[in-house]
């Protein structure tokens with residue numbers, strides 16, 4: 053597909069809208085102009101011409117840019133939706149944070165539902181967003197200085213076929229672990245001065261439990277003085293894959309005050325687990341889950357819709373099984389295939405007719421089982437243009453997930469491939485600082501990273 057426009061800053065927006073469709077035109081030509089309070093968008097789709105006029109009251113440059121983007125994208129979406137006779141669940145919205153957009157509309161005194169309907173978002177998704185905003189009441193907080201601490205442990209027992217996270221099988225990276233843990237110690241020591249009002253600590257991956265117990269103990273020891281700044285804060289370890297769980301590791305977490313963990317089956321079918329290269333069974337999951345409960349953790353379970361050969365019926369049964377465990381949180385992901393994932397080489401575009409049924413079924417089952425949706429986000433190349441949604445039992449929502457998804461809180465992220473964010477509430481802006489992705493470069497640049505991160509959070 054070739055796309056040309058006279059307005060270069062609209063190029064990515066238009067491409068994002070066109071990429072929502074599995075079938076695409078060969079050429080899209082676009083021209084934009086603004087005259088007498090009217091936004092004109094002219095398109096030629098494979099040579100066929102269309103013109104649109106939209107009126108919009110413009111009082112400043114920011115609003116002008118917003119409407120310029122909105123109308124161009126909406127009109128292209130509508131054209132392609134009609135041409136290929138297909139509607140997307142999120143309509144012309146291509147951003148990864150629908151709830152953040154809803155909050156922005158609310159802050160402007162507008163009803164977000166009006167904008168979402170105008171952009172073609174389906175009724176079910178408008179209701180989903182409305183429910184999420186309700187669940188977030190009392191947790192969502194926009195205040196300068198609120199901080200989440202993230203510690204990155206990009207190690208995994210083996211690489212799952214669908215995963216594009218920057219993480220490697222631990223046998224290939226084991227040699228870097230001592231130097232990596234040294235670097236983390238130094239970052240965590242330097243971070244003590246940078247933390248504001250600590251809301252949560254999240255040790256994530258990869259698979260933190262891929263580390264040995266003594267290695268994990270070192271990370272927890274170095275994190276302890278930061279957690280001590282607010283012992284009431286939420287403390288999560290994304291322990292991860294059931295095949296690396298042990299009572300020793302769980303006991304260690306409990307001794308350091310960790311109160312939440314993730315035990316992720318992804319699917320409740322042994323056949324699927326084998327196909328996606330996860331080296332554990334459903335029985336391993338139950339064992340890890342039950343042991344985690346014994347230690348009193350709040351537990352999250354991750355599932356993925358759209359895994360190899362899984363039917364909607366099999367997926368629904370999996371959601372039922374997940375709900376039956378009584379887990380406090382269940383996160384339902386939709387398969388997203390990015391480069392870096394082994395599965396991507398085998399499938400270029402996922403057959404996604406069933407995905408929307410799977411998502412609809414998961415919503416119904418979890419709702420009936422007493423779960424409420426508490427955060428949602430979208431990713432590129434996600435099957436059926438759906439989303440990932442976290443569900444929670446009452447009072448158990450993960451504050452870290454909300455703070456990070458809504459981008460209301462500073463994220464002080466340490467380790468390789470950690471992206472720190474600083475939120476400037478009054479100015480309505482957000483800045484990012486990313487550390488090096490690969491272990492070797494991260495370790496080699498640790499002095500510079502510490503200096504730069506201090507500057508990033510202090511100046």
Ligand SMILES: C[S@@+](CC[C@H](N)C(=O)[O-])C[C@H]1O[C@@H](n2cnc3c(N)ncnc32)[C@H](O)[C@@H]1O
Nearest residue numbers: 214215257258259292293316354385386387388
């Ligand atoms: C950063 S991973 C860490 C979890 C942990 N390592 C594990 O596998 O149990 C977080 C979650 O992202 C989801 N995920 C990873 N790759 C995905 C993909 N390609 N599409 C959809 N969800 C994905 C999985 O549900 C996974 O549990």
Ligand code: SF4
Nearest residue numbers: 208211212215217258
């Ligand atoms: S899904 Fe989890 S365990 Fe599998 S490769 Fe990705 S981060 Fe590692």
